[in-house]
Amino acid sequence: MRHIISLLMENEAGALSRVAGLFSARGYNIESLTVAPTEDATLSRMTIVTRGSDDVIEQINKQLNKLVDVIKLQDLSDGSHIERELMLVKVRAVGEGREEMKRMADIFRGNIIDVTEKSYTIELTGDGKKLTAFLEAIDPSAILETVRTGTSGIARGERILKI
Amino acid sequence: MKSLVLAPFQHLVCSTMADTELTGAEIVIRCLHAEGVKHVFGYPGGAVLNIYDEIYKQDGFKHILVRHEQAAVHAADAYARSTGQVGVALVTSGPGATNAVTGIATAYMDSIPMVVITGQVPTAAIGMDAFQEVDTVGITRPCVKHNFLVKDVRELAETMKKAFYIAATGRPGPVVVDIPKDVTQNTCAFVYPESVSMRSYNPTSKGHTGQIKKAAQMLLEAKRPMLYVGGGAVLGNGAEPVRALARKLGFPVASTLMGLGAFPEPDPQNLGMLGMHGTYEANMAMQHCDVLLAIGARFDDRVIGNPKHFGKEARRIIHIDVDPSSISKRVRVDVPIVGAVDQVLTDMLKQIDGVPDATALKAWWAQIELWRAQDCMKYDRASPVIKPQAVVEALYKITGGAAFVASDVGQHQMWAAQYYKFNEPRRWINSGGLGTMGFGLPAAMGIAMAHPGAPVVCITGEGSIQMNIQELSTCKEHKLPIKVILLNNGVLGMVRQWQEFFYEERYSESYVTSLPDFTMLAEAYGHVGMKIERPEDVEPALIKAFTEHKDELVFMNFITDPRENVYPMIPAGKGLSEMILI
Numbered sequence A: 001m002r003h004i005i006s007l008l009m010e011n012e013a014g015a016l017s018r019v020a021g022l023f024s025a026r027g028y029n030i031e032s033l034t035v036a037p038t039e040d041a042t043l044s045r046m047t048i049v050t051r052g053s054d055d056v057i058e059q060i061n062k063q064l065n066k067l068v069d070v071i072k073l074q075d076l077s078d079g080s081h082i083e084r085e086l087m088l089v090k091v092r093a094v095g096e097g098r099e100e101m102k103r104m105a106d107i108f109r110g111n112i113i114d115v116t117e118k119s120y121t122i123e124l125t126g127d128g129k130k131l132t133a134f135l136e137a138i139d140p141s142a143i144l145e146t147v148r149t150g151t152s153g154i155a156r157g158e159r160i161l162k163i
Numbered sequence B: 001m002k003s004l005v006l007a008p009f010q011h012l013v014c015s016t017m018a019d020t021e022l023t024g025a026e027i028v029i030r031c032l033h034a035e036g037v038k039h040v041f042g043y044p045g046g047a048v049l050n051i052y053d054e055i056y057k058q059d060g061f062k063h064i065l066v067r068h069e070q071a072a073v074h075a076a077d078a079y080a081r082s083t084g085q086v087g088v089a090l091v092t093s094g095p096g097a098t099n100a101v102t103g104i105a106t107a108y109m110d111s112i113p114m115v116v117i118t119g120q121v122p123t124a125a126i127g128m129d130a131f132q133e134v135d136t137v138g139i140t141r142p143c144v145k146h147n148f149l150v151k152d153v154r155e156l157a158e159t160m161k162k163a164f165y166i167a168a169t170g171r172p173g174p175v176v177v178d179i180p181k182d183v184t185q186n187t188c189a190f191v192y193p194e195s196v197s198m199r200s201y202n203p204t205s206k207g208h209t210g211q212i213k214k215a216a217q218m219l220l221e222a223k224r225p226m227l228y229v230g231g232g233a234v235l236g237n238g239a240e241p242v243r244a245l246a247r248k249l250g251f252p253v254a255s256t257l258m259g260l261g262a263f264p265e266p267d268p269q270n271l272g273m274l275g276m277h278g279t280y281e282a283n284m285a286m287q288h289c290d291v292l293l294a295i296g297a298r299f300d301d302r303v304i305g306n307p308k309h310f311g312k313e314a315r316r317i318i319h320i321d322v323d324p325s326s327i328s329k330r331v332r333v334d335v336p337i338v339g340a341v342d343q344v345l346t347d348m349l350k351q352i353d354g355v356p357d358a359t360a361l362k363a364w365w366a367q368i369e370l371w372r373a374q375d376c377m378k379y380d381r382a383s384p385v386i387k388p389q390a391v392v393e394a395l396y397k398i399t400g401g402a403a404f405v406a407s408d409v410g411q412h413q414m415w416a417a418q419y420y421k422f423n424e425p426r427r428w429i430n431s432g433g434l435g436t437m438g439f440g441l442p443a444a445m446g447i448a449m450a451h452p453g454a455p456v457v458c459i460t461g462e463g464s465i466q467m468n469i470q471e472l473s474t475c476k477e478h479k480l481p482i483k484v485i486l487l488n489n490g491v492l493g494m495v496r497q498w499q500e501f502f503y504e505e506r507y508s509e510s511y512v513t514s515l516p517d518f519t520m521l522a523e524a525y526g527h528v529g530m531k532i533e534r535p536e537d538v539e540p541a542l543i544k545a546f547t548e549h550k551d552e553l554v555f556m557n558f559i560t561d562p563r564e565n566v567y568p569m570i571p572a573g574k575g576l577s578e579m580i581l582i
Helices: A015-024 A054-066 A093-105 A128-137 B010-014 B026-032 B045-054 B067-082 B096-107 B136-143 B153-168 B181-185 B208-220 B230-234 B241-251 B282-288 B342-353 B358-372 B387-397 B411-419 B438-450 B469-477 B493-502 B516-523 B535-546
Strands: A002-010 A032-037 A043-052 A070-075 A081-092 A111-115 A119-126 A142-146 A152-155 B037-044 B062-065 B085-091 B114-120 B147-148 B176-180 B227-230 B251-257 B270-273 B291-295 B316-321 B333-337 B405-406 B457-461 B485-488 B530-532 B554-559
Touching: A002 A015, A002 A054, A002 A111, A002 A152, A002 B147, A015 A032, A015 A043, A015 A054, A043 B493, A054 A070, A054 B387, A070 A128, A093 A111, A093 A119, A119 A128, A128 A142, A128 A152, A128 B241, A142 B026, B026 B045, B026 B153, B026 B181, B037 B067, B037 B438, B045 B085, B045 B114, B045 B181, B062 B387, B062 B438, B062 B469, B067 B096, B067 B114, B067 B333, B067 B438, B067 B469, B085 B241, B085 B333, B096 B114, B114 B153, B136 B147, B136 B176, B147 B153, B153 B176, B176 B181, B176 B333, B208 B291, B208 B316, B208 B333, B208 B342, B227 B241, B227 B282, B230 B241, B241 B342, B251 B282, B251 B342, B270 B282, B270 B411, B270 B485, B282 B358, B316 B342, B316 B457, B387 B411, B387 B457, B387 B485, B405 B438, B411 B457, B411 B485, B438 B457, B438 B469, B485 B516, B485 B535, B516 B554, B535 B554
Parallel strands: B037 B062, B037 B085, B085 B114, B114 B176, B147 B176, B227 B251, B227 B291, B251 B270, B291 B316, B316 B333, B405 B457, B457 B485, B485 B554, B530 B554
Antiparallel strands: A002 A043, A002 A070, A032 A043, A081 A119, A081 A142, A081 A152, A111 A119
C-alpha cells in the first residue's frame, strides 16, 4: 500500500539525514521525500511517500516518532487528503509541434514559463498521476528535461497537523 | 533556548555570572560535575586537549585513561549497566571517535544510557578534510539514540543537559556530543539548566490503565501462563515488581540473555534462559503457553527463532515495553502496554484482584516439570579434561552467586549465562545485541571502578580477550582486582561449533594457533597469571584467586575441552520446539 506520511520536525542541521538514514538502515522504501521550513522557522515539514504492508507502515510510523527531532506525524492516507506535485518540463517546440505543445500544456492547465525559439519550459502541478499522464500524452522525443518535486500533501477539511 | 525550563533562581545566577565567563572546556567539566558524574573513561588527543587541561585542574570526577578508545566506551557502558547511572566516555576527534564506534553501537543495541563526548576539529576546519577530522555525527547517527554537534559555546550547557536527559529517559541509549576544539576555547556565561523539556521528545512512563486492567484479567484467566523477562526489566529497575508479580501468581518465569537476574535464577519458579541456547523447559513453555506476558523483551531472532514457527501455537500476548516500536515488530501482540516496566508492573499488581485457576496451573507445572526432567544442561562431569561448564559452576559456587560477571562473546558467554545463577539484576554484564568480542575486560574495568571491593570477574575466550587485552595495563594502573576467567579451548569456539553443525566440519580459520603464554603475558603486565589444566585443580585455583590474590588481578587460563559445544541449541531460523539437545 502507498502511504503519504506528513511530519513536523525540528528545523535543525542533520534532521533530513536522520529520516533518510532511518529509511535506508531499515530497508524501507521512499518514493519521494520533500522538506522545507514552515511559517514557524524552527519547524520543518516533511512529506514522505512510501510503500509497505500494514506492519511495515506501522513500524515506519513508530520509528519516525522515535527520532528525537520528530515532533509529530500523520499518515495522510488514513483520511481524505490532497496531494500535489510540481513538475517543470523542458520540451522541444519547433514547427508544427510548437502549437501542439502549447495546446497540450493548456489541456493539462500547465503554464509556459520560459520560451525560446526552439523550446518551451512548462510548469505543471497536480498529483503524480496527472504529471505522468502529461508526459505520456506528449511526443516522448520532444522531452528535453524533466524535474519533479515529489509529493506534498495536506489533509482535507478540519484535520490539521500542527503543534 | 527554546522550551528550556529554568528554575527561577537561576536567572539570578545568570545575571551575576554574566561577567565571569567560562571556556567551553570549563563548561564541559562543570556540566559533568552538575550531573554528579564520578568516573569518566577516556583517551586524550588534539581536539580535546582543552578539556583534558580542565580535567587536570579538577577533582570532582576521576578520569580513567584506557589504552584504546573502544575500551573507554565499553567501560562506561558496563559502569552504566551495573549502576543504572549514565556512563561517560571522552575521546578525541577522527580515530578517537571511530575507535569509539564499536562501543557506541554495543551500547545502542542493548539500550544503555551513556554520554560519549567526542572532540572535533575547529568549526572553521569542518569539511576541509582537516587532520583527524571525521564526520562523527554522520558516522554515529545509526547507532546512537541521538547526537549533537555543538557549533556555539552558548549552546554547550543546554546540549549537555539534553544529552544526559535523552540518554537516561524512555528507552535508554547512548548520546554523542561532538564538540569542535574552538568551542572548547570560546567563552560564555555558564548556566546549567535545572531541567529540560523538549517538545519533540516526551517518553511515556505510565501505562494505559485500561490495557493494564485487561492484562491483569487475561493473566488470571490463563491456563498455561508464562512470564518472559527481557533486558528492559533489568534496565527499567523492574526486578522487584517482576518478583512480586511472579510470586503472587505462581507463574513460571523465563529470562532472555539480557534479563538474567531480574528474577532469582535458583528459584524453582525460574525456568532459566530462553532462546537459541536456552533451556528446553523455558523454550517449550514459551512455545506452548496460552498467555504470555512479555516484560521489556522484544521477541528477537535469538529468542523466538523463526516467528512463523512461533506463531503456529495460538497464544495471547501481553507486551510491556517503554519503546512503542518494539511492540508488534516481529510478533503481533494482543495487549500492548507502552510504559516503564517498573511503573506498569506496579500498577498491574494492584489490578490483580483474584487468584489464577489453580487446577490448570497445577497441570501446567506438571507439564513443565516433565520438560525440566530432560535435564538439558547435563554434561560430562567425570571428564578427564576440564569442561568449561564446570569452571563456571565452580565460580558460581565459590562466589555464592554474588559476583559481577562481565563476559565476552562466544561459547564462554553462553556457558556463563547458563551455569552462573544470577540472584540479582545488573550482575550479568554482556554484549547481547551486538555481540561484541572484546567487550569483557573493559566492561569488568567499568564495573570494578563503580563497585570497589565487590568481586568482579571477566569470563572470556582466547579469541575475545585478545581483542582488548591491552587493557590489562589500565587494570594495573588502577589496581582493579578483576578475575579473568579464560576458558581457553584454543579455537574460536562458537564459529567452530557452527562449522561442525552446519558446514560439515570444514573448520575455516576458526583455530587460533600461536597463542601467547597467558601466564607470562599477565605477569608482563604486572598481574598474577595461572594456568589450570586438570579438572581437580579448578576449584582450588579459583579459591586461591579469590582469597590469597583477592586484591590483585588474576588471569586464570583454564585449558578446556576443545570439542565441547553449547547445548541445547536451536539452529538459526528454526522454531523453539526444534532444539538440538545433547
